[in-house]
Amino acid sequence: MLLRRLIAGAAVTALSAVAAPAQADAAYIPPGRITVDVVGINGSGCPQGTADVAAASDNTAFTVTYSNYLAQAGAGAGGTEFRKNCQLALRIHVPQGFTYAIARADYRGFAHLQRGAFGQERANYYFQGAAQTARTTHQFNGPYTDNWQASDETQYAELVWAPCGEERNLNVNTELRVYAGTSNPQALSFMSMDSTDGSVSTVYHFAWKECAAV
Numbered sequence: 448m449l450l451r452r453l454i455a456g457a458a459v460t461a462l463s464a465v466a467a468p469a470q471a472d473a474a475y476i477p478p479g480r481i482t483v484d485v486v487g488i489n490g491s492g493c494p495q496g497t498a499d500v501a502a503a504s505d506n507t508a509f510t511v512t513y514s515n516y517l518a519q520a521g522a523g524a525g526g527t528e529f530r531k532n533c534q535l536a537l538r539i540h541v542p543q544g545f546t547y548a549i550a551r552a553d554y555r556g557f558a559h560l561q562r563g564a565f566g567q568e569r570a571n572y573y574f575q576g577a578a579q580t581a582r583t584t585h586q587f588n589g590p591y592t593d594n595w596q597a598s599d600e601t602q603y604a605e606l607v608w609a610p611c612g613e614e615r616n617l618n619v620n621t622e623l624r625v626y627a628g629t630s631n632p633q634a635l636s637f638m639s640m641d642s643t644d645g646s647v648s649t650v651y652h653f654a655w656k657e658c659a660a661v
Contacts, residue, residue, distance in 0.1 A: 487536030560589030563629035
């Protein structure tokens with residue numbers, strides 16, 4: 448994977464400047480400091496020890512940084528390498544009297560797709576015991592060698608709020624797929640959602656409400 452590291456390494460600086468975080472309404476950002484604990488992790492895209500979760504210091508978002516999340520197809524790729532996924536169960540501790548929803552998710556990475564190949568990023572998230580949200584799919588078609596970014600945003604009226612006064616896991620599911628399609632079978636295509644230095648992260652932006660107002 449020397450090709451991938453050389454190409455991706457040259458693109459990290461550009462990718463880190465893509466898209467500023469969503470603006471939050473300061474009136475609804477809770478005081479204190481929220482914390483995010485990983486209570487479950489599973490999937491070929493996030494082997495144990497390769498995913499890190501951190502809450503933003505201003506309570507507006509949390510980030511997930513992967514270090515081994517890569518799907519590939521074509522020359523040298525194994526039969527199952529075309530699809531990688533990660534399922535995270537997160538326990539988000541919030542100040543009493545507040546509840547949250549996920550207003551927007553920003554997914555980022557790097558792709559090297561041959562002509563005729565294509566890659567997909569898929570995602571959904573939901574609270575423990577609730578129905579899953581619809582899975583979104585973003586597709587990138589080759590030839591493509593660049594950073595990629597995909598965002599899923601939920602309108603305020605359609606936000607799904609965590610139950611007030613209860614601690615339920617937030618389940619976050621992501622998936623990468625790469626299809627060789629009509630590309631040269633002797634060429635390799637790949638799509639990653641990882642970072643070797645922590646500079647490329649998936650960002651989940653919070654919306655907040657006071658429970659009395661729900």
